[in-house]
Amino acid sequence: NAGVMQNPRHLVRRRGQEARLRCSPMKGHSHVYWYRQLPEEGLKFMVYLQKENIIDESGMPKERFSAEFPKEGPSILRIQQVVRGDSAAYFCASSRAPVETQYFGPGTRLLVL
C-alpha cells in the first residue's frame, strides 16, 4: 500500500544544469499535482496533470519549467538551466479525482549551488 513516491529525495545542481524530479502517484490515482515550497513559505501550486495531459499549468513559471505525465511511468517535473532561486522543496500529490483528497509525497529538496 505504497503512498506517493518521489525521487530523488535530495538533489544538488550547479547553476545552468538541469533538474529532473520524479513522482509516482498512489496506486489507482491518475491525477498528479506539483507544488513548490520555498523556505518559511507555504506550498504553491504549480501544475495539474492527468495521464498524457496537462490540465492546468497556471502556477508554472513561464520559462525553464515543464512537466509531463506519460502513459507509462512517473510524472516528471523538469527544470532547465537552474538558478539559485529554484532552490526549494518540490512536492507531488495525487488523487483519484480532482475534487478528492490529495495525498502528498515526501518531496524532493533541490539545492542549486
Add this chain to the structure above:
Amino acid sequence: QQQVKQSPQSLIVQKGGISIINCAYENTAFDYFPWYQQFPGKGPALLIAIRPDVSEKKEGRFTISFNKSAKQFSLHIMDSQPGDSATYFCAASAGAGSYQLTFGKGTKLSVIP
C-alpha cells in the same frame, strides 16, 4: 493570487494544553478548507477538512471552527502532546478549481513536556 493568511508563525504549548491556529481568507469562492500536518523531512498529510455548510468539525483531539461571515477558520488541538509537534498548514480551494489548493505559510507547533 488569492491568499490565505495564517497565524501565529510559531507556537509553543505545554503538554496537555490547547493549541490554536488561525487562518483568514479573502476569496469568498473558497468552499473547501483542509488542514495539513507536516513533520520535518516529510510531505504534508491531511489532518482534517471542513466545508462552509458547517461551523465546526471534530475528529478526536482536532477541531476546525469555521466563521463564514468573518472569513476565518481555526484549528484547535486539545490535550496537545509532544508528538503533535509539527508544522501545520491551513489551505483552501474553490469550486471547479478545487484541485488548486492555496496554502497558508504554516505554523510551527512545539509541544513541550
